[in-house]
Structure formats: C-alpha cells, structure tokens
Amino acid sequence: MTLKGKTAIVTGSNSGIGLGVAHELARAGANVVINSFTDRDEDHALAAELAAEHGVDVRYIKADMSKGDECRALIEAAGACDILVNNAGIQFVAGIEEFPTEKWDAIIAINMSSAFHTTAAALPLMRAKGWGRVVNIASAHGLTASPYKSAYVAAKHGVVGLSKVTALECAGQGITCNAVCPGYVLTPLVESQIPDQMKTHNMDRETVIKEVMLERQPSRQFATTEQVGGTVTFLCSPAADQITGTTISVDGGWTAL
Structure with a gap:
C-alpha cells in the first residue's frame, strides 16, 4: 500500500501515539504535518528528522488544540488535508465532586471539541477531491469507563459518537471516518x-x-505506537474503503471483558 501524494495531518504528534502514527503514515509515503502547542526548535527538528528518515515532506505547525480557531487554522495553514488524524489529548484524574472545572473544560476542549473543529475545516478539502480519511484516536475509555476519569471518558465517548456522525454525513463520497480505541500504549x-x-x-x-x-x-x-500507527494506516488503505462509522480496538482484549 502506498499513500504517496496524500497529505496527512496528525494533531498532538510531537511524541507518543501521535508521533508513532506520523511515522507509519510517512513510512507509507504520505506527506505529514505534525503538531503541538509549542513552537520550539526541537519541534521543527523533529519534522526534519521524520522527513529525512522516510523521504517525504514533513512540516511542523503550531496550534493549540484547546482553541477552536487555532484548530481550524491548522488545517488552513497545511493547505491540504487528505488524511486527518485527531490524536491530541490530555488526562486528569479526580472524583466528580473534586474535579476542577478548568480541568474538565480543558479535557473536553482538547480531547473532543478539537476533533470537531479540525474535521469541519478538513471535510470541504476532502469533498473537493472525492477522497478522504478521518481517523479519531479515541480510547478503550470511549467504549467503557473507569472511576475518577469523568472528563476523559465523556470526551472519548463523544469522539466515538462524532466519528459515527461524520461517517454518515460523508457516506458515498469517498470519505470514511473511524475511531481507533487503544488500551494502554x-x-x-x-x-x-x-x-x-x-x-x-x-x-x-x-x-x-x-x-x-x-x-x-x-x-x-x-500496545505499541507502531501498532496504533499501523491500524491508522490500514484504515487509509483500499482494503478499508467500506470500513466507516465504527471503532477498532487495539486494547489486548480490554473491551472484550
């Protein structure tokens, strides 16, 4: 499979799962935009390293995923978006009564609302080409729950729901949307x-x-970041043309319990 000529945007991708996804998409030939909220020399150096390793174009674009206007501006600044991977996320653990309001708001904004804003900005670009892939990195916590993680669980359940709606709105247009649900990575x-x-x-x-x-x-x-990245890459392949509006768990059996 090759993604040569495609442009992929991966949010929250200067480390962890997002970086693993960026590596696998670049390995498949896609040009990649990586992202975080910082704008350091090492962020741009990381993009250069990815480009050199995989022989594709890789850019780093700063955008704060807690701010809707910056989420949309990321897509605009990229100039193209064939593949959108909404990965940015944060976590905080506390009981509901003690959960700080500002932490709730930040988690909902970064883990869920950012995916709405980037998707809204990317879909017109995908429709213009008649092809697109939206892959939302949800979580096992998008399908089940744990105590003390109210905001995270709510946000990831929301991401799964948003993935289904996006899939239905894009059905038959060459655009798919799915949620990947990792366990512990x-x-x-x-x-x-x-x-x-x-x-x-x-x-x-x-x-x-x-x-x-x-x-x-x-x-x-x-699970490994390479396995999550490989799953995302598979969802961009012709074999996954009719896989849309669903979840794929990479969780070692967690959600089978």
Missing part, C-alpha cells in the same frame, strides 16, 4: 510512570506492569 509518558509504580507497590518492573498497570488488559502486554 507504551509511550514515553507511560514509561516514566513505571519506576514510581514499582516503588509504590514494592514490585519489580514486569510484575508492576502485568499486575498493576495492565490489570484490565487481558493480554498483559502494552
């Missing part, structure tokens, strides 16, 4: 949490991973 952020968990539970690395961090993931293995 081994990102640098998750990796950094392992030593603290080892100390807290007085366990070795493998035990804390399997018995604490991956308690709800039956495979007892992390």
